[in-house]
Amino acid sequence: MSKNARDRSIDPASQEMLALASRAGLETAWDRLEKQQPQCGFGELGLCCRNCNMGPCRIDPFGEGPQRGVCGATAEIIVARNLLRSIAAGAAAHSDHARDVAHIFKLVSQGKATSYSITDKAKMERLMKEYGVADQIALAEAILSEFGKQDGPIKFVSRAPAKRLDLWKRLGIEPRGIDREIVECMHRTHMGVDNDPLNLILQGLRASLADGWGGSMIATELQDVLFGTPVPTFSETNLGVLEKEKVNIVVHGHEPILSQMIVAAASDPEMIDLAQNQGAEGINVAGMCCTGNEILMRHGVPSAGNFLQQELAVATGAVDAMIVDVQCVMPALGALAGCYHTKLISTSPKAKFPGATHMEFHEETAYDTARSIVRAGILNFKNRNPSRVHIPEIKSKAMVGFSVETIVDALGGSLDPLLGAIKSGAIRGIGAVVGCNNPKIQHDFGHVNLVRELIKKNVLVVTTGCNALACAKAELLQPEAADLAGDGLKGICKALGIPPVLHMGSCVDISRILVAAAAIADALGVDISDLPAAGAAPEWMSEKAVSIGAYVIGSGVFTVLGTVPPVLGSPAVAALLTEGAKDVLGASFAVEPDPFKAASLMIEHIDEQRKKLGL
Amino acid sequence: MKEIFVRLERCMGCRSCEMACAVEHSMSKSLCSAVAERPGPRRRVYVEMAEGHKIPLVCRHCEDAPCAAVCRTGAMHQDPQSGTVERDLEKCVGCWMCAMICPYGVIGRSSGSTRAAIKCDRCKSLEVPACVNACPTGTLVFATQENFMEMVRKEAASRLVRDTRSTART
Numbered sequence: 001m002s003k004n005a006r007d008r009s010i011d012p013a014s015q016e017m018l019a020l021a022s023r024a025g026l027e028t029a030w031d032r033l034e035k036q037q038p039q040c041g042f043g044e045l046g047l048c049c050r051n052c053n054m055g056p057c058r059i060d061p062f063g064e065g066p067q068r069g070v071c072g073a074t075a076e077i078i079v080a081r082n083l084l085r086s087i088a089a090g091a092a093a094h095s096d097h098a099r100d101v102a103h104i105f106k107l108v109s110q111g112k113a114t115s116y117s118i119t120d121k122a123k124m125e126r127l128m129k130e131y132g133v134a135d136q137i138a139l140a141e142a143i144l145s146e147f148g149k150q151d152g153p154i155k156f157v158s159r160a161p162a163k164r165l166d167l168w169k170r171l172g173i174e175p176r177g178i179d180r181e182i183v184e185c186m187h188r189t190h191m192g193v194d195n196d197p198l199n200l201i202l203q204g205l206r207a208s209l210a211d212g213w214g215g216s217m218i219a220t221e222l223q224d225v226l227f228g229t230p231v232p233t234f235s236e237t238n239l240g241v242l243e244k245e246k247v248n249i250v251v252h253g254h255e256p257i258l259s260q261m262i263v264a265a266a267s268d269p270e271m272i273d274l275a276q277n278q279g280a281e282g283i284n285v286a287g288m289c290c291t292g293n294e295i296l297m298r299h300g301v302p303s304a305g306n307f308l309q310q311e312l313a314v315a316t317g318a319v320d321a322m323i324v325d326v327q328c329v330m331p332a333l334g335a336l337a338g339c340y341h342t343k344l345i346s347t348s349p350k351a352k353f354p355g356a357t358h359m360e361f362h363e364e365t366a367y368d369t370a371r372s373i374v375r376a377g378i379l380n381f382k383n384r385n386p387s388r389v390h391i392p393e394i395k396s397k398a399m400v401g402f403s404v405e406t407i408v409d410a411l412g413g414s415l416d417p418l419l420g421a422i423k424s425g426a427i428r429g430i431g432a433v434v435g436c437n438n439p440k441i442q443h444d445f446g447h448v449n450l451v452r453e454l455i456k457k458n459v460l461v462v463t464t465g466c467n468a469l470a471c472a473k474a475e476l477l478q479p480e481a482a483d484l485a486g487d488g489l490k491g492i493c494k495a496l497g498i499p500p501v502l503h504m505g506s507c508v509d510i511s512r513i514l515v516a517a518a519a520i521a522d523a524l525g526v527d528i529s530d531l532p533a534a535g536a537a538p539e540w541m542s543e544k545a546v547s548i549g550a551y552v553i554g555s556g557v558f559t560v561l562g563t564v565p566p567v568l569g570s571p572a573v574a575a576l577l578t579e580g581a582k583d584v585l586g587a588s589f590a591v592e593p594d595p596f597k598a599a600s601l602m603i604e605h606i607d608e609q610r611k612k613l614g615l
Numbered sequence: 616m617k618e619i620f621v622r623l624e625r626c627m628g629c630r631s632c633e634m635a636c637a638v639e640h641s642m643s644k645s646l647c648s649a650v651a652e653r654p655g656p657r658r659r660v661y662v663e664m665a666e667g668h669k670i671p672l673v674c675r676h677c678e679d680a681p682c683a684a685v686c687r688t689g690a691m692h693q694d695p696q697s698g699t700v701e702r703d704l705e706k707c708v709g710c711w712m713c714a715m716i717c718p719y720g721v722i723g724r725s726s727g728s729t730r731a732a733i734k735c736d737r738c739k740s741l742e743v744p745a746c747v748n749a750c751p752t753g754t755l756v757f758a759t760q761e762n763f764m765e766m767v768r769k770e771a772a773s774r775l776v777r778d779t780r781s782t783a784r785t
Contacts, residue, residue, distance in 0.1 A: 064753045
């Protein structure tokens with residue numbers, strides 16, 4: 001890994017800040033990755049086990065050293081157990097996020113969280129109908145009970161096509177309760193419980209389905225009910241959205257229950273007056289990571305960037321407060337913020353950070369706390385050192401906020417025009433490109449090149465999370481980007497006035513992609529695994545991504561990973577994931593770090609699927 | 616005389632050798648206590664990454680060792696009996712001539728305030744050096760040159776036989 005900023009990111013704003021950080025001697029994730037080299041090969045291969053204190057054990061992949069842990073676990077068992085634990089952690093993260101949203105929804109129903117209200121009443125009523133309940137409190141309780149259910153079914157799981165649901169039942173992987181599946185993963189990987197790699201992986205699939213069709217979907221649906229179902233909106237992205245003359249408040253993390261309140265507090269006239277009294281022209285709220293996606297798509301609040309830009313935002317010297325909640329927040333931020341005037345404010349009782357001021361956020365007093373946090377940011381404006389402020393003048397316009405509902409609306413009320421375009425071949429297929437950033441891959445290189453290749457070949461792309469922000473920065477989320485698409489896709493986009501890459505939200509909003517896939521499969525009378533569709537996570541790094549990958553192939557979508565998961569220590573597990581899964585689930589993983597080759601793999605798969613459907 | 620050999624294709628980069636080396640050169644010689652020692656112990660073996668491969672580097676104890684040849688105080692010297700290149704702490708003035716001349720970059724600096732060179736001493740009190748003992752993949756081998764070559768020959772022989780058999784089959 002070179003220290004050259006150009007080798008670390010393809011995004012010009014990030015390159016500018018990386019060069020500045022390097023001159024200033026500031027350490028970033030890229031430097032820390034370099035210092036971690038070489039990284040432990042046992043870890044890379046998934047061959048170390050720390051699950052009991054007879055260990056730690058590791059298996060020699062060359063066959064000369066130990067081939068079994070103290071308990072007798074083989075490479076196959078250890079790799080499968082480690083994978084299961086990753087899935088459990090990822091499913092837990094998404095679902096615990098959902099639990100907080102569901103809890104607020106219940107408090108709102110009881111009139112106890114006065115800062116929040118119901119924004120999309122129609123959606124709430126649809127959910128009440130789906131659950132067969134008559135009032136809001138009953139709906140809240142029914143949804144909250146999904147977490148603690150013992151024997152299922154989880155309501156939203158039945159949104160999957162009938163064939164898929166039958167398959168899950170046949171395989172015994174229909175999730176029984178969100179928390180139960182996660183707990184069972186932890187139980188099974190305890191010393192001396194499940195030692196059959198296939199049986200372990202099946203439980204991983206079940207837990208991941210409890211995430212995709214459970215936790216994540218609950219988060220998406222209730223966030224829409226509370227904060228509004230996104231509709232297409234224009235906004236701006238990249239570090240250039242920070243403003244020199246305004247108080248800059250960056251909200252970073254994942255849960256809109258916080259960022260929504262910050263957005264509201266920042267537009268409070270009293271706060272704006274205070275900011276002006278402090279010598280600022282006003283208050284500028286900017287997002288970061290997925291909480292940024294949430295307010296970007298619902299309110300058009302600009303986003304300062306994706307995961308690997310969190311440190312770079314602080315290095316602009318223009319961030320007066322960085323407000324964080326949970327997930328993907330680097331513990332490095334505190335020390336870095338300490339080099340500037342930036343106030344790092346943690347808000348979740350679940351997530352405290354070194355060097356952060358903790359201003360705990362509670363549902364009942366949400367707006368008041370948000371005001372105090374915004375005030376802290378405003379009062380910090382005067383501490384800004386203008387000579388150290390450097391904001392790259394780079395930002396891109398983006399059209400965001402394509403919920404399933406609005407896609408159907410944009411199509412004139414039904415999926416038929418989309419199905420027609422797929423049948424005619426104008427749209428070759430659908431590519432779902434999602435996932436994180438990872439400094440092991442040149443920042444945004446995997447995301448942007450993969451998506452460009454797909455649209456060029458007439459694959460309509462749906463995107464969430466850090467991929468969505470990478471595409472936004474690369475100007476792929478503008479209707480004008482249709483010019484970069486193949487003729488068929490270009491024609492459709494121009495006719496509808498939409499970009500060839502549709503921003504569907506944050507990482508929990510991959511559940512929107514599942515709902516869309518199910519609707520398309522139902523309309524064609526097939527299973528999701530029959531669709532001309534493929535997924536990819538070109539720069540993935542988190543355990544959440546492992547859970548996503550598992551529920552996406554569990555739902556029948558072939559998926560290409562851009563970084564190698566730690567499973568190669570077991571040839572049997574690796575073969576199961578890349579080949580065996582196909583016979584059982586109709587979908588499997590492929591690993592391909594080169595985005596151009598990854599695009600070819602996806603397109604080959606799409607073409608094969610089209611042939612099978614007789615298209 | 617036994618040497619530390621490296622089987623280049625086997626290193627997993629786990630750095631167990633580095634950790635074991637530091638522990639062996641700690642005051643307590645125990646991992647749990649060594650982590651609390653101040654100044655902390657230093658390693659004498661280094662796992663590096665080059666061209667996508669992981670590789671442990673440790674003093675080769677060269678014959679007519681350049682580090683010993685350039686040492687102005689005689690601190691760095693080659694033991695005439697064992698052939699190991701050793702450093703006499705009393706005599707070392709920390710001029711770093713040895714560090715400048717070592718082709719492998721395996722001359723370290725002692726921890727704490729002492730300005731002195733440190734390097735592999737082949738764990739004289741142990742039958743097998745700590746790094747070799749800790750290596751889980753057999754990358755590091757402690758053997759005489761003759762025995763090491765014999766081992767490599769045997770490996771090469773079985774590889775050849777296997778390859779020939781599989782070619783014959785197809």
